[in-house]
Amino acid sequence: MPDRDVEAMLRRARSGDERALPQILELYEKRLRQLVLVRIDPRLKSRLDPQDIVQETFLHAVRRFPAYLKSDNAVPVYVWLRQIALQRLATVSRNHLKAGKRTVLREHALVVRIPGGSVRQLLNLIPGSEDTGSGRLRRQELQQQVRTALELLPPLDREILLLRFMEQLSPHELAAVLEVKESTARMRVLRALQRLKDILSDADEGQP
Amino acid sequence: MMWFSRWPFRRSDEHREERLASLVEEYGERLRRGEKIDVQTFSEMHPDFARELRDLLLAVDSLTEYSEFVEQDDQKPTES
Numbered sequence: 001m002p003d004r005d006v007e008a009m010l011r012r013a014r015s016g017d018e019r020a021l022p023q024i025l026e027l028y029e030k031r032l033r034q035l036v037l038v039r040i041d042p043r044l045k046s047r048l049d050p051q052d053i054v055q056e057t058f059l060h061a062v063r064r065f066p067a068y069l070k071s072d073n074a075v076p077v078y079v080w081l082r083q084i085a086l087q088r089l090a091t092v093s094r095n096h097l098k099a100g101k102r103t104v105l106r107e108h109a110l111v112v113r114i115p116g117g118s119v120r121q122l123l124n125l126i127p128g129s130e131d132t133g134s135g136r137l138r139r140q141e142l143q144q145q146v147r148t149a150l151e152l153l154p155p156l157d158r159e160i161l162l163l164r165f166m167e168q169l170s171p172h173e174l175a176a177v178l179e180v181k182e183s184t185a186r187m188r189v190l191r192a193l194q195r196l197k198d199i200l201s202d203a204d205e206g207q208p
Numbered sequence: 209m210m211w212f213s214r215w216p217f218r219r220s221d222e223h224r225e226e227r228l229a230s231l232v233e234e235y236g237e238r239l240r241r242g243e244k245i246d247v248q249t250f251s252e253m254h255p256d257f258a259r260e261l262r263d264l265l266l267a268v269d270s271l272t273e274y275s276e277f278v279e280q281d282d283q284k285p286t287e288s
Contacts, residue, residue: 037278139277146274165271166278168240171233183226189236190229190264197267 006077014069021065025058028078031168032057032085038166039086041093053092057085075176082167082177149199157192164189228257228264235265239272 006024013020036050061084068080075083150158163169163177175185231254238245247269251262 034275034279038275139273142270143274143277146270161271164236165268166275168275170240171237186229186233187225190225190232193232193264193267196271197263200267200270201263 010069010077013065021062024077025061025081028081029054031078032081035082035085035167036089038162039089041097044093044096047096048092053085053089056088056092057081060084060088076170076173078169079173079176145200149196152199153192153195156188157195160185160188160192161196224256228261231257231261232264232268236268239268 006027009020009024009027013024032054033050036053040048040050061081064084068074068077074080150161153161160174160178163174169177171182171185174189175182178185178188180188235245235250247262247265251258251265254261
């Protein structure tokens with residue numbers, strides 16, 4: 001979504017057009033859903049419907065939108081929506097975990113990790129090149145390698161890669177979330193990506 | 209004062225890193241807009257960085273694919 005289209009919608013909202021906010025929310029619905037999927041506590045994945053969090057986010061956004069429009073130094077609109085979604089997710093997760101702590105923890109202990117595949121295979125993977133059963137399985141294994149590599153990264157690097165490549169924040173939005181200049185955000189993405197690449201390569205060399 | 213003696217090289221190293229970061233950003237933005245880009249072709253357009261850029265972009269691809277996998281996984285029916 002080009003930023004200028006969103007800017008036009010915001011201008012319409014400021015001049016009193018009530019159709020602007022629903023259009024903005026519709027634009028970002030898919031990204032917010034993806035955000036919830038990326039950020040949800042794995043123990044709650046089978047218990048929480050991401051769409052419920054998105055709907056709650058919308059309800060809160062409608063209430064807070066007038067204040068957002070009046071703010072002098074507002075963050076980009078997606079960054080604002082994202083903050084609301086994360087607050088909603090944190091609150092709902094806390095309630096769920098409190099309510100069903102024992103059951104959730106027992107279920108979590110049963111999660112079995114998929115055995116790892118070769119990272120060289122990962123690096124040579126051509127998207128969409130295989131659609132056979134074994135191809136799908138191999139892809140699942142490779143996804144697990146990426147997940148493990150992400151877990152091995154320092155927390156800030158992991159966060160930056162999640163924001164940029166999984167939540168799909170634009171460079172402008174990323175800079176707003178990190179509260180740094182765009183050039184600084186760009187360099188942090190590069191550093192984090194270099195570390196991820198190194199972890200993937202090291203794991204690959206360790207393969208038999 | 210090792211760093212001082214290396215100063216002229218530091219400047220060019222930083223410039224190179226900034227250029228590399230810009231290329232990664234350009235690739236990421238084009239992917240975000242839904243463009244299909246061949247990593248090999250894109251990397252070969254920038255021969256000064258070719259090998260390193262290729263490996264970085266493949267890591268970007270793997271993250272993007274992982275993100276799609278997370279999304280698809282959510283859409284599968286839950287086993288009871």
